[in-house]
Amino acid sequence: MKKYYTTNLKDGETFDDFFMIKSLYIKAGTTGKQYLDMILSDATGEVVAKKWDLDEAEIATYEKTVPGCIVKVRAQVTDWRGQRQLRVTKMRFAQAGDGVDNNDFFKAAPEDPQEMYDFIVGKIQGFTDPDLRNLCMALYEENKDKLMYYPAAMSNHHAEYAGLLYHVKRMMMLGERACEVYTNLSRDLLLAGVAIHDIEKLTEILSDEHGVSPGYSFEGQMLGHLVQGVKVVHDKCRELGIGYEKEILLEHMVISHHYEPDFGSPKKPLFPEAEVLHYLDMIDAKMFDMEDSLAGVEPGGFGDKVWTLDNRKLYKKTF
Ligand SMILES: [Fe+2]
Ligand SMILES: [Fe+2]
Numbered sequence: 001m002k003k004y005y006t007t008n009l010k011d012g013e014t015f016d017d018f019f020m021i022k023s024l025y026i027k028a029g030t031t032g033k034q035y036l037d038m039i040l041s042d043a044t045g046e047v048v049a050k051k052w053d054l055d056e057a058e059i060a061t062y063e064k065t066v067p068g069c070i071v072k073v074r075a076q077v078t079d080w081r082g083q084r085q086l087r088v089t090k091m092r093f094a095q096a097g098d099g100v101d102n103n104d105f106f107k108a109a110p111e112d113p114q115e116m117y118d119f120i121v122g123k124i125q126g127f128t129d130p131d132l133r134n135l136c137m138a139l140y141e142e143n144k145d146k147l148m149y150y151p152a153a154m155s156n157h158h159a160e161y162a163g164l165l166y167h168v169k170r171m172m173m174l175g176e177r178a179c180e181v182y183t184n185l186s187r188d189l190l191l192a193g194v195a196i197h198d199i200e201k202l203t204e205i206l207s208d209e210h211g212v213s214p215g216y217s218f219e220g221q222m223l224g225h226l227v228q229g230v231k232v233v234h235d236k237c238r239e240l241g242i243g244y245e246k247e248i249l250l251e252h253m254v255i256s257h258h259y260e261p262d263f264g265s266p267k268k269p270l271f272p273e274a275e276v277l278h279y280l281d282m283i284d285a286k287m288f289d290m291e292d293s294l295a296g297v298e299p300g301g302f303g304d305k306v307w308t309l310d311n312r313k314l315y316k317k318t319f
Pocket of ligand 1: 197198225257258
């Protein structure tokens with residue numbers, strides 16, 4: 001039975017337990033010796049881990065190790081510049097007799113993928129604009145298999161089983177509320193933007209069926225989900241005979257949703273639905289990271305530094 005989870009590791013303690021290797025790199029240390037730089041994860045989260053001073057046999061083994069495998073580690077919890085880090089002293093691969101339970105290792109969105117898919121598709125089917133309805137329906141039906149398990153990221157926000165559906169679903173809920181307040185917004189256009197804004201994460205990042213991503217695809221590295229998304233929307237609009245203006249607006253929503261050139265958007269939003277789309281995306285990503293960071297924190301305490309939140313350490317209130 002797994003006892004130590006990434007969210008309840010206490011500073012200074014030494015323990016033995018199983019984790020999944022989310023990423024691993026062999027790097028050269030300042031002493032000239034090589035070390036293993038890893039992210040270990042389980043169903044509750046992830047933690048950086050280092051195994052120092054590798055010998056030749058370890059280097060040969062870890063060079064061939066792929067992310068996704070489960071290992072038993074002996075490690076000490078240390079603090080490195082405000083962030084918990086594991087100093088691993090022993091590590092071996094899990095064996096059949098260990099009786100590890102896969103559910104302990106894979107982080108999953110808290111809702112059922114089929115229910116989230118049905119919720120999103122239900123909203124799409126309710127669009128009064130037939131072009132937006134047809135476009136979104138086509139993209140969701142064609143990609144249903146992958147949507148059921150895909151994460152929305154490699155790490156950080158919604159890097160979990162069915163995380164992309166969870167992200168889109170909560171943005172849709174939020175988007176509907178925004179339309180009640182800002183009545184100038186086209187609900188169909190905003191929700192269509194929500195539905196498609198990250199759809200090409202399905203080809204940008206790689207993922208196994210547990211929603212664990214080993215990295216980016218070739219296309220993902222070279223183009224990214226914004227440019228890939230524009231291509232898909234362009235092709236789909238042509239296929240479905242959707243008019244010029246609508247196509248351009250949808251493409252614009254995809255390429256502007258990261259807002260800043262530094263984050264991959266060549267254009268800032270140029271109409272209200274595109275502007276709101278960006279903020280829905282931001283709110284949902286930040287709320288996810290905040291919930292995640294506070295999950296294992298005791299009331300009245302502070303969490304680890306979160307780099308996606310400008311290295312803030314969040315406080316967990318006591319009431
Ligand atoms: Fe995005
Ligand atoms: Fe997003």
